[in-house]
Amino acid sequence: VQLLQKKSAELHERGIAWRITGVASRRLGWLAQPEGFVQDRLLGQELSQGRTSLSGVREWLTAARPDAVFEATSLSVKDGQPAIDYIRESLEAGAHAITANKGTIVHAYEELETLAEKNGRRFLFESTVMDGAPIFSLFRQTMPAVRLNGIRGILNSTTNVILSDMEHGMNFEESVKRTQEMGLAETDPSHDVDGWDAAVKITALVRVLMKAPLKVDEVERTGIRGLRSEDVQSARRDGKPYKLVCRAERDGSRVKARVRPEQVSLSDPLALVTGSSSIVQFETDIFPNLVITENDPGLETTAYGMLADFITAVVGRSSLVVG
Numbered sequence: 156v157q158l159l160q161k162k163s164a165e166l167h168e169r170g171i172a173w174r175i176t177g178v179a180s181r182r183l184g185w186l187a188q189p190e191g192f193v194q195d196r197l198l199g200q201e202l203s204q205g206r207t208s209l210s211g212v213r214e215w216l217t218a219a220r221p222d223a224v225f226e227a228t229s230l231s232v233k234d235g236q237p238a239i240d241y242i243r244e245s246l247e248a249g250a251h252a253i254t255a256n257k258g259t260i261v262h263a264y265e266e267l268e269t270l271a272e273k274n275g276r277r278f279l280f281e282s283t284v285m286d287g288a289p290i291f292s293l294f295r296q297t298m299p300a301v302r303l304n305g306i307r308g309i310l311n312s313t314t315n316v317i318l319s320d321m322e323h324g325m326n327f328e329e330s331v332k333r334t335q336e337m338g339l340a341e342t343d344p345s346h347d348v349d350g351w352d353a354a355v356k357i358t359a360l361v362r363v364l365m366k367a368p369l370k371v372d373e374v375e376r377t378g379i380r381g382l383r384s385e386d387v388q389s390a391r392r393d394g395k396p397y398k399l400v401c402r403a404e405r406d407g408s409r410v411k412a413r414v415r416p417e418q419v420s421l422s423d424p425l426a427l428v429t430g431s432s433s434i435v436q437f438e439t440d441i442f443p444n445l446v447i448t449e450n451d452p453g454l455e456t457t458a459y460g461m462l463a464d465f466i467t468a469v470v471g472r473s474s475l476v477v478g
């Protein structure tokens with residue numbers, strides 16, 4: 156809502172008007188206000204304005220009547236739920252569906268894409284990888300007919316912060332605690348440190364951009380738990396720092412992917428990416444090595460990916476309702 160307000164003039168220039176007619180979360184339940192919530196009260200977390208007697212996503216969609224739904228529930232690596240059901244229902248109800256949730260891509264990308272097409276709506280997900288930096292839209296909108304042969308990158312910020320901390324002398328446990336305090340790592344940090352988050356992200360890139368039906372558990376995965384501070388420090392001193400590197404490459408008709416700590420040379424662009432920043436390199440038939448680096452992303456960059464998707468979905472239409 157903050158970013159929609161901040162970009163009001165730019166949205167207006169594109170003929171886009173908006174109001175928020177629905178808000179939902181696990182604790183809040185399903186709130187709808189078809190005339191639109193008062194934005195400033197929404198920003199102050201005042202949600203008493205909405206209808207609260209709704210019992211589920213279907214009733215909520217009927218009451219809120221959105222033209223577009225922003226879906227940002229927690230990731231379930233196992234099955235992508237409940238996000239997949241929420242997106243299915245939104246598309247069936249005639250709304251565009253925009254998500255930041257990678258689970259929807261790795262478990263249901265093809266199905267949701269087909270459903271969106273069938274309903275004449277868009278299913279868009281720029282914020283799922285690299286916090287809103289243009290990755291999916293780059294291939295979709297500005298590099299038509301390019302063949303992607305390989306991907307390499309650092310896609311998990313928590314482990315990159317931990318490795319940077321360890322290079323500066325902190326031990327693994329202290330740094331995990333620090334990333335938890337920063338709000339980067341979860342209470343159970345295994346999602347990041349065991350490479351799951353990176354595996355989900357490389358799978359999402361492969362499924363969408365390389366059009367291969369890779370599954371998360373087919374990614375060869377090693378996290379950073381086995382690295383000792385001494386090794387990380389001496390690797391940096393020797394000019395070959397450790398990074399948690401994601402890779403995918405074509406292997407005949409299949410795509411193979413892996414996540415594991417690798418030592419990279421100082422002339423490698425991956426060596427320059429420290430802290431919460433991330434990087435991806437694409438090897439294509441036209442651009443042998445196209446690199447995108449994102450320094451110090453924040454919540455606003457993730458929100459921006461969703462805003463950019465929103466504009467892509469609705470541009471050309473004049474008055475819209477957002478749930």
Ligand SMILES: NC(=O)c1ccc[n+]([C@@H]2O[C@H](COP(=O)([O-])OP(=O)(O)OC[C@H]3O[C@@H](n4cnc5c(N)ncnc54)[C@H](OP(=O)(O)O)[C@@H]3O)[C@@H](O)[C@H]2O)c1
Nearest residue numbers: 180181182183227228229230237255256257282286454457
């Ligand atoms: N944070 C980032 O910078 C970032 C960047 C890129 C992508 N993402 C993705 O964006 C999504 C949200 O991230 P986050 O950091 O905000 O996650 P989070 O802290 O886990 O918050 C998720 C939200 O989803 C709600 N939720 C969880 N389960 C739900 C359910 N069953 N039904 C309805 N609502 C439910 C929660 O509601 P309650 O609060 O009421 O429990 C909470 O508001 C995740 O999929 C994440 O991977 C986040």
